[in-house]
Amino acid sequence: NAGVTQTPKFRVLKTGQSMTLLCAQDMNHEYMYWYRQDPGMGLRLIHYSVGEGTTAKGEVPDGYNVSRLKKQNFLLGLESAAPSQTSVYFCASSSLAGGSYNEQFFGPGTRLTVL
């Protein structure tokens, strides 16, 4: 049971390049999230998904796109990377068990640097 995994762990991009971050969870969770964490700013929600085939914007969605074609995977795309997107990206998932809020389980993070 791997929990939440993220690939890659590190990446360096040049301004204008594109990339996709992959998040996978094996806990059969309905909800999945992408956050970015910058120094002194905590975690900010980029996009989230409440189920396969559905996505929604969070606090800071600009410059990012997401897709959830399979329940276990949640992809985060950067079409044209900018230095302001240099950050640590965390994926998380949570379940709908009991119909109430449950804690999120986080992946190990991806450190992205945009030059």
Add this chain to the structure above:
Amino acid sequence: EDKVVQSPLSLVVHEGDTVTLNCSYEVTNFRSLLWYKQEKKAPTFLFMLTSSGIEKKSGRLSSILDKKELSSILNITATQTGDSAIYLCAVAWGFNKFYFGSGTKLNVKP
């Protein structure tokens, strides 16, 4: 504007000390408040609080929610160097969405 504020931003204590971390929130459609510990990588879950005045405990850690004051505290007694981490407070709102505070960085010295 909804927000979650944690204090202090950082704290240095010695082993054996007791610490209290604070989290206050102004979030519409509040559902629950969660505490996480973040060491070098991913945040790990500590507590989820939904009812006011009920303390949750796990070993040397405990937490309580005050819905009237829109706040929560996290207490750590008899601190150890392994408690050194960033402690994050998050508020669940609306339909399973979360706002996070910026965290309190705790450094426990031997």
